[in-house]
Amino acid sequence: MKGDLVIFSQNCNAENVPTPEDSFEIASATCDTLGIDYKYWYQRHRLFKKWDLGITLDTEAWFSVTPEVIAEHHAVRCSEIAASLRSSQHCPVTLDAFCGAGGNSIQFALKNMNVVAVDNRPETIRIASHNSKVYGIRHNIDFICGDTARLLQYVNADIIFLSPPWGGPHYGDKTFSLDQIQVSGLNGIELLKCALQVTRNVIYYLPRNVCLHSLRNIGVPLEVERNFLGGKLKAVTLYFGDLVGQTSSS
Numbered sequence: 149m150k151g152d153l154v155i156f157s158q159n160c161n162a163e164n165v166p167t168p169e170d171s172f173e174i175a176s177a178t179c180d181t182l183g184i185d186y187k188y189w190y191q192r193h194r195l196f197k198k199w200d201l202g203i204t205l206d207t208e209a210w211f212s213v214t215p216e217v218i219a220e221h222h223a224v225r226c227s228e229i230a231a232s233l234r235s236s237q238h239c240p241v242t243l244d245a246f247c248g249a250g251g252n253s254i255q256f257a258l259k260n261m262n263v264v265a266v267d268n269r270p271e272t273i274r275i276a277s278h279n280s281k282v283y284g285i286r287h288n289i290d291f292i293c294g295d296t297a298r299l300l301q302y303v304n305a306d307i308i309f310l311s312p313p314w315g316g317p318h319y320g321d322k323t324f325s326l327d328q329i330q331v332s333g334l335n336g337i338e339l340l341k342c343a344l345q346v347t348r349n350v351i352y353y354l355p356r357n358v359c360l361h362s363l364r365n366i367g368v369p370l371e372v373e374r375n376f377l378g379g380k381l382k383a384v385t386l387y388f389g390d391l392v393g394q395t396s397s398s
């Protein structure tokens with residue numbers, strides 16, 4: 149990748165020009181230090197285009213962050229609804245209910261949305277806050293460290309973005325059931341119903357292999373969007389409420 153080549157072009161002469169093997173060895177060493185699979189490191193600029201400006205990830209975030217181009221697309225769709233709800237009396241709130249390292253919160257904030265970002269791990273909140281500073285939009289995000297399942301019982305929000313844990317890097321091994329999502333005693337369907345009680349405008353980010361049969365009786369219209377990255381199906385996004393059927397240029 150371009151970033152690697154820049155590093156290796158330093159201090160080179162005719163004898164020590166790096167080979168692809170050297171490149172792989174150094175990348176492997178980096179991955180060993182970080183405790184991650186090489187395939188995640190290789191994709192770091194897909195996760196955050198501003199990676200080289202000091203983005204930080206912990207082990208869980210490496211495999212759970214939404215790639216930037218998909219997060220940006222989510223934000224484009226939400227921002228149109230947020231703009232339509234804005235008035236002199238009301239500043240719409242977008243709740244990123246599982247903010248992780250901030251992949252989605254940052255994109256919402258870059259679209260001038262007023263974001264409340266929640267995660268139940270203090271270290272993850274610290275990382276997301278740091279990453280939002282790298283993108284220069286920390287001022288548009290309020291971070292809360294807490295349990296989203298509890299928060300949904302009393303929070304007010306105009307748009308809710310759900311990106312709960314998918315159960316680790318092996319979620320893609322076989323068909324993914326919404327029951328596999330477990331958030332403080334709520335499965336994936338129960339979580340969605342809780343969010344829909346707060347607002348009709350919900351986005352749900354799910355694995356590419358998700359089985360949607362259990363949504364047949366959900367009782368509200370929804371749009372199913374398949375998200376491709378590099379020609380491969382990466383994820384499925386569900387849209388509810390006013391977010392259904394919007395066209396987007398991204």
Ligand SMILES: C[S@@+](CC[C@H](N)C(=O)[O-])C[C@H]1O[C@@H](n2cnc3c(N)ncnc32)[C@H](O)[C@@H]1O
Nearest residue numbers: 212214246248249250251252267268295296311
């Ligand atoms: C898939 S990651 C979110 C990734 C995020 N969309 C991004 O792009 O960076 C899910 C996050 O949910 C958090 N989480 C798990 N259970 C939670 C709970 N009960 N309440 C709040 N956050 C929770 C995890 O700590 C993890 O950071």
